[in-house]
Amino acid sequence: MEFGVLIGIFISVALVNNLVLSGFLGICPFLGVSRKVDMAFGMGCAVTFVITVSGVVTWLIVHAVLTPVGAAMGDPGALYFLKYVAFIMVIASMVQLVEMYLKKFFPPLYEAFGVFLPLITTNCAILGACLYIDMKPETQSLLNAAVYAFGGGIGFMMAITIMAGIREHISFSDVPKPLRGAGITLLVASILALAFMGFTGMGK
């Protein structure tokens, strides 16, 4: 039964409420790094990894630091104004940590991610997922939060990889000049978003 809830959360965030195509998060890398499928896939993997780790750590910050300390001061919500500052610091340092860890223990993977790792700090999909985890009632347990974050990352990876596949084909076609680059990408994203709307009603 608990397992069913987890699958529900995963499908909901990866398909129905896809972070990119219906939540408008992570649009910059979605437009910027979607020219080649392998690059897009690498970016997707890096984001999935960081989003999962940051989702868990920010959940811990809220439930294991801010709330108890606030409660000790008399009001559990007393320190919630620190949330945004805490979240962005966690994400920035997580990215830095992941970068150092990969560089030391998995050099080939580090080479493969290359410039994408530092870029992830300003990827709003990460902060967005952390904020949604904090806001939504169904992600109040650590496991649910982790599944939500992981699903969000997979959804991002799917969207950016599909987009890259389409763009590889578009590069051979004759696009009107003013629409080249961002214009046609956004129009394609519109049709993709339309396709993902077909998932509405699945899960929750």
Next chain:
Amino acid sequence: MADDNGSNLAQFKAGLLSDNPVLVQLLGMCPALAVTNSLENALVMGGAATFVVVMSNLITSVLRNLIKPHVRILIFTLTIATFVTLADLFLKAYMFEVSKKLGAFIPLIIVNCMIICRAEVVAIKSGVARSLADAFGIGIGFTLALSIMGCVRELLGSGSLLNIPLFSKEFVDVHAWVIMVLPPGAFLTLGAIIGVVNHLRDRKSGGGA
């Protein structure tokens, strides 16, 4: 600083049109897509982002000689996060309905690349007056772009402007393009507007050459 009014004015104007953050530089796209399903949301979002970019440019410019280069990104982010928290609390206190609709996109101003970009490109190396002029230009340019999108999407999608219905209810029920207020409409509108802007720029530079 040898800033004179002329160059400050030019900096202000550049942010409005020729360097418009959303339509030309393609920065800050996430809120431009997410909150423009009505003109009201677009204006509030524009106002909040303008406040944050003005304050962050002001602080960065005042502290520019104290900030060490290797920690500057961290300082920018923390400055921005602080003012975003202020804006968020203000909206929650005085404009609760709109703040609920904007949801996570107010805190997400923190990672709006437009604001870090202005701190990095202008405020860290210019005087206060120039940084402020730049911030107002960029902020109002951002609001302008969001308002254009908000107008188009609200008009086509729900047949109203600023929640004031412009057509009869029967007409809207039959003819409104509901898709325009849903996610696909956002991508479509922004793609089309960027296409139009590129076309106009091409024609202008072609005519000038």
